[in-house]
Amino acid sequence: MFKKAKKFPLLMTTLAMTVVLAACGSGSDTAGSTDNKLSGSILAVGSSALQPLVDQAGQDFMEVEGNEEITVQVQGGGSGTGLTQVADKQADIGNSDVFAEEKLDAEQAKTLVDHQVAVVGMSVVANKDVGVNDLTQQQLVDIFTGKITNWKEVGGADQKIVIVNRPASSGTRATFEKYALGQSAPELQGSIQEDSSGTVKKIITETPGAIGYLALSYLDDSITAIKYNGVEATVENIQTGEYAVWAYEHMYTNGEPNEVVKAFLDYMLSDDIQKTYVVDLGYIPVSDMQVVRDAEGNITEK
Template sequence: MKVIQKSKVLATALCLVLGMSLVAGCGGSKTSSDANKEAAVEVEGTVTASGSTALLPLLKPAQEEFQKKHAKVTINIAGGGSFTGMNQVAAGSVNIGNSDVALPAEYKDKGLVDHQVAVAPFVFIANQDVSVDNLTIQQYVDILTGKVTNWKDVGGKDQKITLIHRAKSSGSRATISEAVLKGAAFTDNAVIQDSNGAVRSAIASTPGSIGYVDAAYADSSVKALAIDGVKYSPAAVIDGKYKVFAYEHMYTKGEATGAVKAFIDYVMSKEFQETYVEKNGFIPVTKMKK
């Protein structure tokens, strides 16, 4: 009897062990399945952004590459100028406000969150017929303020200077105002365009003209000018020799979530920064010397 009882006890114990193993196995399978389901969850929705036209050459490839990875996300990006972007994201009419300028005091209580995504250098450009290749900072100030109106006064030929640049809502204009004019006022005697691309096109077709654009827009249709003898290059910006640049911002109203967060995270990712930022005329934030 004792042997039989002992056998029954052993059999019962074995069943219990097997039962627990089965339960544990089922639990493990469920956890693995849940993890796979979570990994397979795709972000979806529509992301809207507006603002800086200087940032467009960077965000367009970001938009294309992100949508290849996330087929259920639609991203709509418009220009309009940095202050337009900040106004619209503060009002809740877009998800992201793109800007070349740091958040002004009047926006501090709007609940905007700053995401610095790149450094945008700015370049002075002139029509190809302009004989000058370099100007001092003071000469740029004199032209932008209207004190100098003929190229002969800055070492060029006898030719009228036509200033072509951006409206007051432009972050590019704000950058030049801060980095070059240092408080002096732009002349009102200028042709105003609504984007970097429009400035470049107008300068390319207007003899004697000068203006400024994000470095990504400075192509062979115009002449890029040096500043105090320093030509623009990424290395010159990083080394502190070329000082006309701005940090690029993507502002959200509150912390970014969902597809908006996923898109901004992609723009700031190592993959995108190392592959696309410099190639499109920008400088990764991580390369700047603080």
Template structure:
């Protein structure tokens, strides 16, 4: 799947521009917190979700890991509902949750549960949690890196600055350049929860940070010895995806939790969204999106998961 450079740019999706440029092969889901929010993760049986009389504007802001799917779905939705304009922006999960909690946007996209990003976790009770898919995430490196497989402990040693040369991990004598997502990123929160756990990163270790998954892919591809992490949907031929503990980063391994770096993708709304917003969320949960577009764009339907994970990170077999 090809990666996309989608930083804090705003995308107003009109007509067939996105479809003609990217087609439906676009590609890019929670973390920790409590379970106080209202959740709707079941697909709607209404695959059309269209109305000739529906009008209004919807702005969705947040997760760049989820952004490609939301863009693709928004394009299709607007074709069915020409009276509605959907604007899709990145900016990171923290920004998405903050803005929907403040009522500044209609939808806040996030890779993590809202409670983990709000100053007052109780504010999450004012939001509705629409879980639209699952996304796997994992480490990527510059193609010149000769290492193909790392354990979680080895990854931890890299992202805490303990190991700084690939030769110490079975690779060639080459400095490791760590590229992080910014602190508000849900992708970063998901990766650190799975890899670092409770281990604190030393204050002296200050790797560079990037605001979007698309920029991360570009930086890793152009920087010798570089390593970072992105959603599966951003994997492409310009970087090399690593195995973790001998497990390949594939959807079927996420579904069984053999690959442990994954998250739900949330599209938060108010508990009483306007008609246009509700119709768009209904479309995200419809067969049109859940039955085809989710997998086409590199995500995993929640219905395909063999396990569930609660807001505290506990995994249970279905």
């Protein structure tokens, strides 16, 4: 009897420790834990300006130990599409260059939770042969409203201006019109409209006289980045607020995210992403900004 009595507490202690250890491993929100593998799928839809960053981060996220059973799918379609789909619960994340209030009605916008993951600068870009590298706000307004139709009118080559615009659902277009033009631009006859930033860049590269606008992450030597009111679109100028054509990159969820989506959003804000891909792909970490901007467009110092 005495020997059996000694074994019984030992067995109960072992069982209790097992239960405690199991409980500790079941409540973690941290993706990648070997004690608590997450599984599921994430669909992120919207901004093509944000797409390269989310796509790259998504690929890396799926390779983190413990995330092997998570699938991340990233699609473009424009900020309006992303916001609409996340509001309708057709997507887990709505990627957007604009605040939800700028695209959705007030009731829809209230249901969404904003996760700001980066800042994106927008630059006016043109074909390399136009002969212009600086435009004022008024000159841009006149070009995008059809009052100026030849580059020679702004000191460039004697060449017809070809506008490459974005669709109405595009957050890049909304940012450009709000902060560069200060007004909406009409759909002009003869202009080209493309949804993908990559396609816009290709068209401008190949089309004589073409002008459009792209996120800084798409800029390279194949196109001319045009100064705005004499100010170059650089990271430093955006951080200080000297260059005005920029926006936050939002990843909206419908209500608070579930465990799997939260793990991905946390990963987007981790040093692994913020100090590598955010910078390397031409975005700016939100933490590096010296100014803040509200939904009305007002810029103030932090």
